[in-house]
Amino acid sequence: MLSALDLARRIGRGELPVAAVVGACADAIAAREAEVGAFAALDLASAEQQAKVSAEKLAALPLRGLPTGVKDIIDTVHFPTSYGSPIYTGHRPASDAAIVSMIRRAGGIVIGKTVTTPFAYLDPGKTRNPRNPAHTPGGSSSGSAAAVAAGMVPIALGTQTGGSIIRPASFCGVAGFKPSFRLLPTAGIKCFSWSLDTAGVFAASVADVAFAAAAIAGRDLRVDEVANAPPRIALTRTQQWGEASEAMRAAVEAAAAAAAAAGAQVRELELPAIFEEASQAFGTIQSYEAFRAYAFEYDDHRDRLPPRLRGLLDNAAAITPDAYDAARRVAKRARQTLNQLATDIDVLLTPSAATAAPKGLDFLGTPSFNRLWTLMGAPCINVPGLNDADGLPLGVQIVGRFAREKTALAAALFVEQAIAR
Amino acid sequence: MLSALDLARRIGRGELPVAAVVGACADAIAAREAEVGAFAALDLASAEQQAKVSAEKLAALPLRGLPTGVKDIIDTVHFPTSYGSPIYTGHRPASDAAIVSMIRRAGGIVIGKTVTTPFAYLDPGKTRNPRNPAHTPGGSSSGSAAAVAAGMVPIALGTQTGGSIIRPASFCGVAGFKPSFRLLPTAGIKCFSWSLDTAGVFAASVADVAFAAAAIAGRDLRVDEVANAPPRIALTRTQQWGEASEAMRAAVEAAAAAAAAAGAQVRELELPAIFEEASQAFGTIQSYEAFRAYAFEYDDHRDRLPPRLRGLLDNAAAITPDAYDAARRVAKRARQTLNQLATDIDVLLTPSAATAAPKGLDFLGTPSFNRLWTLMGAPCINVPGLNDADGLPLGVQIVGRFAREKTALAAALFVEQAIAR
Numbered sequence: 001m002l003s004a005l006d007l008a009r010r011i012g013r014g015e016l017p018v019a020a021v022v023g024a025c026a027d028a029i030a031a032r033e034a035e036v037g038a039f040a041a042l043d044l045a046s047a048e049q050q051a052k053v054s055a056e057k058l059a060a061l062p063l064r065g066l067p068t069g070v071k072d073i074i075d076t077v078h079f080p081t082s083y084g085s086p087i088y089t090g091h092r093p094a095s096d097a098a099i100v101s102m103i104r105r106a107g108g109i110v111i112g113k114t115v116t117t118p119f120a121y122l123d124p125g126k127t128r129n130p131r132n133p134a135h136t137p138g139g140s141s142s143g144s145a146a147a148v149a150a151g152m153v154p155i156a157l158g159t160q161t162g163g164s165i166i167r168p169a170s171f172c173g174v175a176g177f178k179p180s181f182r183l184l185p186t187a188g189i190k191c192f193s194w195s196l197d198t199a200g201v202f203a204a205s206v207a208d209v210a211f212a213a214a215a216i217a218g219r220d221l222r223v224d225e226v227a228n229a230p231p232r233i234a235l236t237r238t239q240q241w242g243e244a245s246e247a248m249r250a251a252v253e254a255a256a257a258a259a260a261a262a263g264a265q266v267r268e269l270e271l272p273a274i275f276e277e278a279s280q281a282f283g284t285i286q287s288y289e290a291f292r293a294y295a296f297e298y299d300d301h302r303d304r305l306p307p308r309l310r311g312l313l314d315n316a317a318a319i320t321p322d323a324y325d326a327a328r329r330v331a332k333r334a335r336q337t338l339n340q341l342a343t344d345i346d347v348l349l350t351p352s353a354a355t356a357a358p359k360g361l362d363f364l365g366t367p368s369f370n371r372l373w374t375l376m377g378a379p380c381i382n383v384p385g386l387n388d389a390d391g392l393p394l395g396v397q398i399v400g401r402f403a404r405e406k407t408a409l410a411a412a413l414f415v416e417q418a419i420a421r
Numbered sequence: 422m423l424s425a426l427d428l429a430r431r432i433g434r435g436e437l438p439v440a441a442v443v444g445a446c447a448d449a450i451a452a453r454e455a456e457v458g459a460f461a462a463l464d465l466a467s468a469e470q471q472a473k474v475s476a477e478k479l480a481a482l483p484l485r486g487l488p489t490g491v492k493d494i495i496d497t498v499h500f501p502t503s504y505g506s507p508i509y510t511g512h513r514p515a516s517d518a519a520i521v522s523m524i525r526r527a528g529g530i531v532i533g534k535t536v537t538t539p540f541a542y543l544d545p546g547k548t549r550n551p552r553n554p555a556h557t558p559g560g561s562s563s564g565s566a567a568a569v570a571a572g573m574v575p576i577a578l579g580t581q582t583g584g585s586i587i588r589p590a591s592f593c594g595v596a597g598f599k600p601s602f603r604l605l606p607t608a609g610i611k612c613f614s615w616s617l618d619t620a621g622v623f624a625a626s627v628a629d630v631a632f633a634a635a636a637i638a639g640r641d642l643r644v645d646e647v648a649n650a651p652p653r654i655a656l657t658r659t660q661q662w663g664e665a666s667e668a669m670r671a672a673v674e675a676a677a678a679a680a681a682a683a684g685a686q687v688r689e690l691e692l693p694a695i696f697e698e699a700s701q702a703f704g705t706i707q708s709y710e711a712f713r714a715y716a717f718e719y720d721d722h723r724d725r726l727p728p729r730l731r732g733l734l735d736n737a738a739a740i741t742p743d744a745y746d747a748a749r750r751v752a753k754r755a756r757q758t759l760n761q762l763a764t765d766i767d768v769l770l771t772p773s774a775a776t777a778a779p780k781g782l783d784f785l786g787t788p789s790f791n792r793l794w795t796l797m798g799a800p801c802i803n804v805p806g807l808n809d810a811d812g813l814p815l816g817v818q819i820v821g822r823f824a825r826e827k828t829a830l831a832a833a834l835f836v837e838q839a840i841a842r
Contacts, residue, residue, distance in 0.1 A: 091515045093515075094509060094514075095717040096716070096717040096721075098612070098713045098716050101713075101717045101720055104720065105720065185612075185615060185713045185714060186615070187612035187615060187713070188717075191519070191606075194607070219742045220742075289606070292519045292522075292523060292606045293519050295517070295523060296516040296517040296521075296522045296609075297516065299522055299525065299526065321638070321639060321640045321641075325824070403746070
């Protein structure tokens, strides 16, 4: 994999031309794209041109010209944006999404659009897991996770409504960062659920996602040059613990043990019942909003929707405003409870997914360990580094307090380093 | 003006064909559009066709085939959508905004796009005030307010980031309803500020906006058939009272006196200092988010932006994330204070605008009496019915508690009826 932070440093010191990084990406894409299928659209020639013409200007900006992949649910003028659906084949948005302009402002080069599952739901796309092409990369940010895992780009953008960043990051063995709700703007990103959709970042390691997010958001989020004090961690099994594979449970416990051995305070935390209610409320909120956000596609192109999304929307029609309002009240209560809960801890440690990447491309895994945290709006990081007996990645998830991104990222870095020891 | 509720009832009873309503709209448009300039795009032929072909189906749905105008900041497949800017002349979105599909689901016919000021900010569009064409209709939902005031449509959609629904409704003498934040989805609406943008409705009277919003949202919001108990009203002058004209102050006091005479409990409420802080925070939040939401337009088409918006964005570049975060914290504290404030009252009564519609088209009036309530996410209604000595409308504003739309609408109806006596 390509470390965004390492490349940025070398470009910044004048040791590495931006064009060489574009070249490295092009090489990896040439070597692996046919097998992995991470991209929905790609323009290496334009990236090479930008790297040549604007090398100096780019090298002075925070992202230093680093090639970036953008999930194809995010509008771009330069690339077709199909939202993973034949309804939008060849569609050219009239403007870039806010976050795409922010990448350019930060000095990133968008080299292509990464595959999204259709409308960011659970029907599969074409992408395969670079760690084992017989397995799913997860979704919905399938191409972004796979492109980083295959060394095709140092940075890729994704979005998460349920578990669409953390789960594919876990399956592909890369770092994934879903910031607090609305830290990164979603204007120009196809809306699935306006209370849940969250933009985020994939990169090789925790320090890399922190670097990329800091550069894009223009915020103090980097964790690579701070003295990293041992965090206070709560191992949180959640009501879904029984759904996790033995290997995943062992991975989370191993991460907790490694963190403790490295000096972290680790204790267990059982979540109050309101969080189980909130996990249920998630589905109501997502479906109610999707039935409206995807109203045009459902009303005008229902027969061209893939089966799982169509099924979701068919069922969503019956959800009443009262049920939706009640679900939102549960979510609000759970958020308030979370804010007051265990103020003596910095972050939660919990699985990133129920299992390693399932075999085959059809089943993308379940977001059962992600939905609650997306609904809470809390920052989540997938920490890579552990594998199962077959060599497939098992990510562990660090969940921080709302708007405390840096604390969460620092704790994730600590766990990542502890695991690596 | 065309009463949506009255038309819907007559269509529902089989007394009035949908086509006749489209015809009435076409007549008003023929008579006044050249002078008023409410529309950016119009397709009466298609509306007539729909009214003929689908008359029975439409008449059975909540909106009963009523012609509706849609602000041109809202994406439509059938009509060009230019966001009021030459950057997007002739732009055809690939999908309808969620709320457009919701209008169609409810049985409304979209007959055209109403003029928005460029990107919904303070640079003027072409629209004139139907009550006196030498005066501004206000903005940014200029065409929607004017189209309803001129009897061209019974219902029009608008959006409000600062005061873009309530102010033009006040200036044009129509009812305007800005619901609680996110009651109506903004997916497919050009984003100005994701914390503030709110979709809402214009119609002839309070009962008409309640009817239209109820039909579109599929919620129990109608107030035309309930026994309307006298509300508990707090006359709230706010720190901006000194900015209001004498005529506006007299109008608000007259509305309070009329409501009291009709049996309402009316008392005065002075807002705590946090709300003045929040009014200041509004500008920081709007600018910070606009600099990102309009990043593509600013970065790629800066010289084609109108001067006021360009100025806003020029200044916005310097706002730091820390300043933005601090402003959001102030807003949150103010929302919490508002929730706990004066729980013995139902609604606030306050000016809808500082003055009647200013003369000329260049100055759209200030949103000084609207920004705070948009930031609070509270439901706001412009109650029409009062005029100044020159016959120009002076609207008074009812502000409800978050998510208590029906209480707010019922109180607004009460005040409207009291004024009419």
